[in-house]
Amino acid sequence: QKEVEQDPGPLSVPEGAIVSLNCTYSNSAFQYFMWYRQYSRKGPELLMYTYSSGNKEDGRFTAQVDKSSKYISLFIRDSQPSDSATYLCATELGLGGNTPLVFGKGTRLSVIA
């Protein structure tokens, strides 16, 4: 079983829709959770960075972590064509400092105008 599972999509939604992206993870020792956005031929860009269970909001983006069920989500409100990209979830052990990230395979999102 891969440590982080993510549905690769593709996911296609109309402009203005609410998008829900999800990942599950297997290692309960993971402490940090991230969402990255990656445009074609570009590196991953950090969107959200969270530590504990609960919600974190930044503009149209909300990250949600449920450690009890090992489930992480990203919600995008009022989706725009510019949101079309691949979204990567990532986790980190973070034992006393930085450690390598473990990524899901990414979900490709298309927002249609």
Added chain:
Amino acid sequence: GAGVSQSPSNKVTEKGKDVELRCDPISGHTALYWYRQSLGQGLEFLIYFQGNSAPDKSGLPSDRFSAERTGGSVSTLTIQRTQQEDSAVYLCASSMREGQGNQPQHFGDGTRLSIL
């Protein structure tokens, strides 16, 4: 620029040749990571440098892969005797470590490596 810089952006080489990929981290970032992104495999960790500590090489797929970080800044990833399965995008990331706190990793745009 203020971001992570990688060079070259694209590299095409023949099977069996050696290649060197370069990463310039964000100024002041003490941690540097190399990842590989290939179709169907997603992003996979290769090697990690933190300050003057010995690097964590646990993700390197074979002894053909090695990396150095000189002066705590620039890093070079070397692949010897390249194989076709080495074709992928090689991504570098850096982060700042403040005390015992965790800091997010910031990525460069990668080097797209193609082995003919």
